Amino acid sequence: MNTRNEYIYEFGDFCVDAVNHLLLRRGRPVPLKPKAFDTLLILVKNRGRVIEKDELMELLWADTFVEEANLSQNIYELRKALGESAREPYYIENVPKRGYRFVGEVKESVVAKHADKVEEDSDKTIKSLAVLPFKPLITEERDEFLEIGIADTLITGLSGIGQIIVRPISAIRKYADSSQDPLAAGREMKVDAVLEGSIQKSGDRLRVNVRLLSVRDESTIWADKFDENFTDIFTLQDSISEKVAAALSLKLTSEGRLRLTKRHTENAEVHQLFLKCRYYWHKWTPESWQKSIEYGSQAVSLDPTHAPSYSWMGASYCTLGIFGIVSPKKAFTKAKELVEKALSLDPTLSEAHEVLGAIKLFYEWDLASVADSLKRAIELNPSNATARDLYALYLTAIGQTDAAVSEVKQALEVDPLSLIINTDVGYILYFARRYRQAAEQLQKTLELDPYFAHARYALSFVYLQEELFDEAIEEINKAVTFSGRDAASSAELGYAYAVAGRSSEARKVLSELEKQSKHGYVDPYHIALVYIGLDDKNHAFKWLDKAYSERSREVIYLKANPVCDPLRSDPRYADLLRRVGLP
Incomplete structure (x- = not known):
């Protein structure tokens, strides 16, 4: 049997556990991204020596090209x-024009482990989990809100611990069919384990059977039965969460235990209304976002201190603003009011920090503090894939496209089947001018769902940059059909006609958009887009100025977007970037 030595390094209040890949402070885990931990471990192992930036980047990202900004970000997080x-370094010294040196006094101790045992343990360690929608024992008596809701609550609790990647609710909704094979679902989601359960509601009683299954060897890791009064659903959910955590051998700190079983209300009716609020947000349609707001409003009318309902209503208003369904001023102002209320009641809500970050990015253009909000969301819930995705979009907006690609791929590791995140990978590659990679990514996304209009719009813009005009127009027409929009007022189609040389058709779309703008909200950026395609810079800047005044979310991408390339030499473009605050 081979023996391999690993080390534990102690300095100040901190301990670097190289065996378990953990940074501890006074015995409590400190959240760190894997690359940030690797950076710290390299610095500590080479303490007292200046490690050149090139050497450090080679050790961290061998065979991968990344910008120096990635290293700077790791150091910042450390x-x-x-x-x-940087001004008051206790441990990490910056050596100008060279690199970094760890200057703290370190105590090193050896932990011997058998190499083959380490490999065996590593193979059995569960690092990722999917909690599937619970299923009804009697199909005719199903309650979809309850089935999804229990799964949703367990996901929130388990992901908040930060020791295991838990697939988000958006990833597991598609597996609600009672005939779904849980192990097949686990393999598709690329997780180590799945939690499945069945429910029977009989009068005031709720009977639940739960199993934790290993996807790798198809064995049952743990199983149990629960029988509670329906009014005691909170006790039921707490019991399941704690037993799953124990079965997964998760080491719960006192803070982790509180997060696992945290309750925001003792009122079962409020909880049910909140589950509906979240359920409808994830349906991802304008109508469902309005319904989400309705159920959230009912929940807070019964319990004005229910922070998650404020947060998810804020998310609905934010999404309505992002997609231009409601004017940005109305949507984002209301979203911020709600999310600030949520955070005043509970500052540990990951989703609330995520929504606040989105508001700062897409409406307030507060680029100085976007990262803080999104990093806080990730710190509170490392499985918050949407926050990671938004952080990648922020990096894209400020021109750090290589770092954005790296970040969005981390979001994809958390939620590999997310259509939105898969599409955003394609968009970011498009913004990075990596058109062939963007096309391949978006085609893979459409293999997951050929009717996902957002991906087809993205693919059409890639094709336009490659001057594949017929293919681009075909993709836009499909997207228009799948999204239920009107081709006559599709700005994307108008832009495609314009750059393809079909100016008369482009002007027809333009005319329809300008007519609609006199009677209702039309995103001014969409009109500017068509004028850009027609190479009419004066009108393009007129509508871009209006988009700036009305806080169109597309304005944040002016620096990165290839569509704007024809405008870059115009002084008005630089002035617009300056006003938005883009570096």
Whole structure:
């Protein structure tokens, strides 16, 4: 049997556990991304020596090209975790024009582990989990809100611990069919384990059977039965969460235990209304976002202190604003009011920080603090794939496209089947001018769902940059059909006609958009887009100025978007970037 030595390094209040890949402060885990931990481990192992930036990047990203900004971001996150700054470094010294040196006093101790045992343990360790929608024992008595809701609550609790990747509710909704094979679902989602359950509601009683299954060897890791009064659903959910955590051998700190079983209300009716609020948000249609707001409003009318309902109503208003369904001022102002209320009641809500980050990015253009909000969301819930996706979009907006690609791929690791995140990978590659990779990514996304209009719009813009005009127009027409929009007022189609040289058709779309703008809300950027395609810069800047005044979310991408390339030499373009605050 081979023996391999690993080490534990102690300095100040901190301990770097190389065996378990953990940074501890006074015995409590400090959240760190894997690359940030690797950076710290390299620095500690080479303490006292200046490690050149090139050497450090080669060790961290061998065979992968990344920008120096990625390393700077890792160092920033480390300093934040260690409670220091670049101006007052206690442990990590910046050596100008060279690299970094770890200057803290380190105590090193050896932990011997058998190499073959390490490999065996590693194979059995569960690092990712999917909690499937619970199923009714009697199909005719199903309650979809309850089935999805229990799964949703367990996902929130388990992901908040931060020790295991838990697929988000958006990833598991598609597996609600009672005939779904749980192990097949687990393999498709690329997880190590799945949690499945069945429900029978009989009068005031709720009977639940739960199994935790290993996807790798198809064995049952743990199983149990629960029988509670329906009014005691909170006790039921707490019991399942704690037993699953124990079965997964998760080491719960006191803070982790509180997050696992945290309750925001003792009122079962409020909880049911909140489950409907979240359920409809995830349906991802304008009508469902309005319904989400209705159920959230009912929940807070019964319990004005229910922070999650405020947060998810804020998410609905934010999404309505992002997609231009409601004017940005109305949508984002209401979203911020609601999310600030949520955070005043509970500052540990990951989703609330995520929504606040989206508001700062897409409406307020507060680029100085977007990252703080989104990083806080990720710190509170490392399985928050949407926050990671938004952070990648922020990096894209400020021109750090290589770092954005790296970040969005981390979001994809958390939620590999997400249509939105898969599409955003394609969009970011498009913004990075990596058109062939963008096309391949978007085609893979459409293999997941050929009717996903957002991906077809993205693919059409890639084709336009490659001057594949017929293919682009075909993709837009499909997207228009699948999204239920009107081709006559499709700005994307108008732009495609314009750059393809079909100016008369482009002007027809333009005319329809301008007519609609006199009677209702039309995103001014959409009109500017068609004028850009027609190479009419004066009208393009007129409508871009209007988009700036009305806070169109597309304005944040002016620096990165290839569509704007014809405008870059015009002084008005630089002035617009300056006003938005883009570097």
